[in-house]
Amino acid sequence: MVSSTRFMGRHDWANDEAPSIPAPVPGRLRVLIGRSAVIVLVIGILSWISISLLFNPPPDGPLEVQSVELSSAPAAPQGKGSPDSFTDKPAATGTTQLNTEPSGSSASGPTDKLILHVIGAVKTPGVYELEPGSRVRDAVSSAGGLNSNAAPENINLAAQVTDGQQVRIPKRGENPLPAAAVPDPPASETTPASDASTQGQPDASGSKININTADSTALQVLPGIGPALAQRIIDFRQSNGAFTSVVELDAVSGIGPALLGKIRDRVEFK
Structure with missing residues (x-):
């Protein structure tokens, strides 16, 4: 039997193989790998842009910029919950009209x-x-x-x-005077033919005109009395009764002192 001591001896640790450790990557290699990644990324981005422009080209001509008109007037504050706060109101434009008409009695004219x-x-x-x-x-x-x-x-x-x-x-002792100087009637109210032929002259019969019974035709024989004035004399006579003197004729619109002087000797009151 061989003794076990023959095979026993010292362990040679120096000759044992050490565990394998991966060698570190050199720094230059790391730089090359980083640059390659950046180049690949840039190429990818450019390729995406090229493809996008190919299938969706930009419109021809300059781009139109839409202008938005802004109102300089500040918006009026709206109460919370009010109906106007939920609607858009256009800004007031134009000028305010001022009332330049005079007020009071001055605006009513003369x-x-x-x-x-x-x-x-x-x-x-x-x-x-x-x-x-x-x-x-x-x-x-x-x-x-x-x-x-x-x-x-x-x-x-x-x-x-x-x-x-x-x-x-008039005062006591003075001659009777007409109450008011009323303007003579306009020329359209007189009959030129009768005025020219009978002014200051008696009528053909030589008798006076009875103011209280004469009709329109008879009254127009008197100087200065036309159809309109003759009718006013008749209307006044019917409304106020018979005349009693020449002075009362002055109350008829259109008869003044001048006309009374013309007919004073041509009329009578019966």
């Missing part, structure tokens, strides 16, 4: 009142304003009434006055 000069036997003579359609009695009342020297029987207090007229109230 006044419609009558301005008269009252003189003679009144308490306070002067210039007064009366309403349209006023009579001589209204002018006398505006002047304070008749004084103690007035002769009202010599004037027609019912005569209608006109704007710009002078009303003279």
